Amino acid sequence: MSFNEQFDQHGAWRREFALRLKLLSEWLKDHDLINAAVEERLLRLETQVRSDKVMVAFVAEFSRGKSELINAIFFAGYGRRIMPASAGRTTMCPTELGYDADIPPCLRLLPIETRLKPQALMEWRAVPEKWTRVDLDVNDPVQLAQALEKVAEVRHVTRDEARALGFWHDDAPEDNPRIDAQGMVEVPKWRHALINIAHPLLKQGLVILDTPGLNAIGAEPELTVSLIPQAHAVVFILAADTGVTKSDLAIWREHLVTDSDDNDARLVVLNKIDTLWDALSTPAQIQAQIDRQRATSAEILGLPVSQVIPVSAQKGLVAKVTADDKLLQASCLPELELALAQGVMGQRQKILRSAVTGGITELRAEAGRVIHIRRRDLAEQMIELRGLRGKNTQVIKHMRSRIEQEQLEFNTSGAKIHAVRSIHLKLLREVFTLLGTPTLKSELAQLTEVLKQPGIKLGVKKAYGQTFGRLHESLKNAQRTSAEIQSMLAGTFKQLNAEFGFSLQAPKEPEMSQFIVDLEQIERSHLQYLGVANILKLAQPEFSERLVRALATRLRVVYETALGEVELWNKSAASQLDAQLKERRKNFGRRIEAIERIQQAATGLDERIDEIERHEREVNELDGKLNDLTAQLTSAPVSRQNPSLHTEAAPLTQAA
Structure with missing residues (x-):
């Protein structure tokens, strides 16, 4: 099952759970079994399940094919590239793709000049008038792709301005952007981009974080200390023809390696394996070269080889758009999607279901106490009357x-x-x-x-x-x-x-x-x-x-x-x-x-x-029905292929 399919199944389970929870709430109210604490627990559980987000951060140095990989995994259904993925630097500012039903489809861009002010990125989110907004037509892939090209826009500023914005360091000249013929420095035009579109996966709670290269990451502390560490998975992209370069290793060591045990949530993609497809080499020779690059990269980064996945994002995208199964298998994109599905989604579902089970158990105990009091009072009355x-x-x-x-x-x-x-x-x-x-x-x-x-x-x-x-x-x-x-x-x-x-x-x-x-x-x-x-x-x-x-x-x-x-x-x-x-x-x-x-x-x-x-x-009977309804909520999610998925909630509607 691919990442998209597993995420779709996870979304179906969340919707089903939210429906069951709502019906349980109505049943509890109908039978006067709800108090302030039970109501609060119900609300929290429903909010947690409905608003659960899964963030996948894509991190790489420039020109590693990061945006193309995002296109291949998530947006091939549009039949073309959506994220800008031309040669050279494309994503110049950190870009978040998500979905908020309360906001029309749009691209919001925060001007780079806001770096001159002390407010954190989270604070700027609460000031929508400071962002430049571009409306998006999600039914027009051409307009959508053209609008998203704005994330690659740049400005040319003086060295003093670049220094103030955090892009020029006198003591680290090798990391500085180039100076043009007029003595101006190229910097991103935007500090942060938020893309809100009703893509099926985004609607189900997926958030994609597309990050720029090392120079831009280092200049934005909140990206490094908040956004990337909170991502449920980090996909780090290398180029197969170069392996781990000095700047790749700097990003990995400074921003991605942690002392914790959550390295399973870090996948390394050895992208552009198609550059190694050589007509003068046999398939076995090509595969041996890929395997060597994979093993070397894993050793340098201190990861098991299984967490380094060779891929051709460009060929994978072409294969999906043209429905070429043979090319898709050769691109190895399905292997990456499988790793994402098993690692990211498997872990996320486990955490969410654990929280849900704990919440439902406590809710059952709260409502069960009310039933116990009624049963005890009735027993006392019966003894008294007899x-x-x-x-x-x-x-x-x-x-x-x-x-x-x-x-x-x-x-x-x-x-x-x-x-x-x-x-x-x-x-x-x-x-x-x-x-x-x-x-x-x-x-x-x-x-x-x-x-x-x-x-x-x-x-x-x-x-x-x-x-x-x-x-x-x-x-x-x-x-x-x-x-x-x-x-x-x-x-x-x-x-x-x-x-x-x-x-x-x-x-x-x-x-x-x-x-x-x-x-x-x-x-x-x-x-x-x-x-x-x-x-x-x-x-x-x-x-x-x-x-x-x-x-x-x-x-x-x-x-x-x-x-x-x-x-x-x-x-x-x-x-x-x-x-x-x-x-x-x-x-x-x-x-x-x-x-x-x-x-x-x-x-x-x-x-x-x-x-x-x-x-x-x-x-x-109330006690038995309460047990049944809460047991349904803690049961394993039904398979997406199961035809009874949308009928299992029926007993709830008859619970009263």
């Missing part, structure tokens, strides 16, 4: 007085429950403070000060280490405080269960370890960037400020996500208490109503017992 059989009016009257007294005592216990909530919220405020934006800004202040200092910053690694040390400690403090709250909740819930017959259970505390891992990944990507190669760039105050803003933007996402987990944890605890208070009040009302009916008619007792038996059966 005890009234054969009793006289006085006994029944006494029973009513006892229930009313219990109700009164329960209503006056509100102060105790309110006190529990107050203590809980006080401790929670400590966690909110630890994970809040003001704390994050404070922790970054010292690093910002070091990076703002003029000249060579020899102590920058130490400042980074100290900053991340404090950030790690703040997350650990949040974890410790959360553990204290969890312990207090467990004890308080146990006391309330004993005193009022509740069945409260402290929800699972938020797991901060995942955010500590995120923090470590961010730290690695930044420390990797602080090598000797970038020491001169760091001497520029504007560059350093962009770097720390990029860091702050990425850290803010981690802290806000952690804060969201704490808020959901709090909501789960509060919702449980609210749900059980609500059910208890309803229970008092039903018990008094039953006594009134018994007092008014001799047959009232038997009728009420029959009603409770019927309600017990209904509650058991």
Whole structure:
């Protein structure tokens, strides 16, 4: 199965899951089984599945055939090249291809002059009026391809301007762009490009990041420390006729090699193998040459040979457009697509399904508690009513007085429950403070000060280490405080269960370890960037400020996500208490109503017992249906070829 086919199947599973989740939500509402925490979990799961993105970053030095490879894998269906892929430098600025249904098909371009300002790329995304917009006609491949050629546009500036923009370095002349006859320097016209089109794969959540060469990558810190490290897969392209050049190795070592164990998500493409197809050589000789280049490249880059895939993107594109199966096999493009499908999509699906299973299990537990309370209340009522059989009016009257007294005592216990909530919220405020934006800004202040200092910053690694040390400690403090709250909740819930017959259970505390891992990944990507190669760039105050803003933007996402987990944890605890208070009040009302009916008619007792038996059966049916519906959501995705794909949701519509 090719990458496109597997991605299509993944999209079908996500749509099917979102539909099932929506129907489950409606069923829970119809049966009054939803509280604030359950509703929040449903919303989060649906958002997570609907908006799940898979980013594949294509990285290479100039003239390695990167844009042609993107055309061959993703856009051959247009019957022509869509991304500019002529000889020489094509992609001059980082380009993201994705889909947002709220935005018309368009190309948005951020002027290169924005580099002279301190805002991070993420901040510029929130200012659409600063981008140049070109509308796209997705039904006209010619217009689409012509419009996308703008990503290759350049400007000619003076050396001083090029230096200010980060493209000219007096101390590294070999990396500088060439100077034309007028003494001007060629630089990209645009800093970043966003392409929004309704391509089938993009609509399903694929995001393609097309990056420029080494000079442009190094000048944009956010690309190196944020976008590429967050990609789910990185495809690094080499040319088969040259192998690993000095500039290729510089990109690999400075921007792609990590200390983590996620190198499986890095594929190396040995492109342009058709340049080795020689009419004077036998197929065996050609294959031996490709194998040698593949083995040498793998050894230099420190990868297993299986992760270096020989390909001819140009022949693969031609083969797809002309439906030439023999040429397609010779291009080896299917092997690359298979590697992407198994590596990227397999890993992404595994992560998403794991998150989904965890979310559904917690949702089942929340809704199951409400059913348990109803079942227990019905059982207590049944014991109470059966005890009234054969009793006289006085006994029944006494029973009513006892229930009313219990109700009164329960209503006056509100102060105790309110006190529990107050203590809980006080401790929670400590966690909110630890994970809040003001704390994050404070922790970054010292690093910002070091990076703002003029000249060579020899102590920058130490400042980074100290900053991340404090950030790690703040997350650990949040974890410790959360553990204290969890312990207090467990004890308080146990006391309330004993005193009022509740069945409260402290929800699972938020797991901060995942955010500590995120923090470590961010730290690695930044420390990797602080090598000797970038020491001169760091001497520029504007560059350093962009770097720390990029860091702050990425850290803010981690802290806000952690804060969201704490808020959901709090909501789960509060919702449980609210749900059980609500059910208890309803229970008092039903018990008094039953006594009134018994007092008014001799047959009232038997009728009420029959009603409770019927309600017990209904509650058991609800529990069984809840199990069925949640089991469907955690089951493996159906195959795309399975004709029942669009009919399996039918039982949900009849669930009520």
